[in-house]
Amino acid sequence: MVSHTTAADDQELALAAETARAAGAPGGDLVVAAEGNISVQTPDDRFHVTASGTRLSHLRPSDFVEVSRNRLVAGIEQCSTDADWKEVLVDRANPAAARPSVEAGLHAVLGAELGAGVILHTHPTPVLALMAAGRGEELARQRMIPDHVVMCGTRSVLLDYHDPGLELAKQALNLVRAGTGCSNVWLLEGHGMVAHALTAHAALDVTLMVVKMARLLLAAGRDAVALPSSEVRRIATREDESYRRALLRLDAG
Numbered sequence: 454m455v456s457h458t459t460a461a462d463d464q465e466l467a468l469a470a471e472t473a474r475a476a477g478a479p480g481g482d483l484v485v486a487a488e489g490n491i492s493v494q495t496p497d498d499r500f501h502v503t504a505s506g507t508r509l510s511h512l513r514p515s516d517f518v519e520v521s522r523n524r525l526v527a528g529i530e531q532c533s534t535d536a537d538w539k540e541v542l543v544d545r546a547n548p549a550a551a552r553p554s555v556e557a558g559l560h561a562v563l564g565a566e567l568g569a570g571v572i573l574h575t576h577p578t579p580v581l582a583l584m585a586a587g588r589g590e591e592l593a594r595q596r597m598i599p600d601h602v603v604m605c606g607t608r609s610v611l612l613d614y615h616d617p618g619l620e621l622a623k624q625a626l627n628l629v630r631a632g633t634g635c636s637n638v639w640l641l642e643g644h645g646m647v648a649h650a651l652t653a654h655a656a657l658d659v660t661l662m663v664v665k666m667a668r669l670l671l672a673a674g675r676d677a678v679a680l681p682s683s684e685v686r687r688i689a690t691r692e693d694e695s696y697r698r699a700l701l702r703l704d705a706g
């Protein structure tokens with residue numbers, strides 16, 4: 454498609470690339486090699502997502518591919534095979550152009566659901582370890598400390614394992630259409646997680662909070678004590694916490 458990248462987009466893409474490089478640093482344990490991807494969602498139909506095969510640790514602004522959210526969501530509804538889905542992802546007018554990440558469909562669905570901002574998808578080891586132990590539900594449903602509520606809302610979405618790419622995007626779309634997709638954190642069983650925020654830096658902050666809580670739950674074991682639901686509601690509705698949430702450029706509700 455013809456690029457409509459604006460100066461504002463360029464600035465956002467530079468910040469997103471900088472954040473992606475931080476997210477991809479080996480010590481962070483969020484991704485290895487070409488794992489993970491990031492998208493910058495614009496207020497209109499477009500979004501910018503990392504090209505297939507790029508490394509977050511070395512990401513440059515030119516590694517983003519611009520795609521149409523509506524076109525991808527329509528493709529998710531209509532495609533039934535990986536070959537069909539590839540046709541949607543490939544730019545027919547420019548077949549030599551870089552292909553968007555195979556997870557571009559997931560970014561399209563979440564961007565349509567959660568609005569403009571940045572979506573960061575990673576595969577953090579502590580989050581995967583907790584899910585491998587059958588404890589993903591705890592990370593999605595429980596809140597352990599006040600800042601967990603401030604940054605991740607009162608609960609996260611937990612999606613069963615689905616084949617990455619078209620099938621995962623279809624299931625995400627089903628969940629959104631069922632009205633259960635409104636959270637800035639999506640946990641993907643056996644795969645990883647997704648964080649949405651108003652800026653790239655905030656999306657990384659949310660990711661790091663989820664990783665921290667996964668580590669906390671692993672260290673505390675199965676008897677980990679969560680905040681009572683009354684305290685979670687209290688934090689979620691405090692005016693001063695809403696103020697902090699706005700300053701942190703989060704969208705957690």
Ligand SMILES: [Zn+2]
Nearest residue numbers: 489574644645
């Ligand atoms: Zn992934």
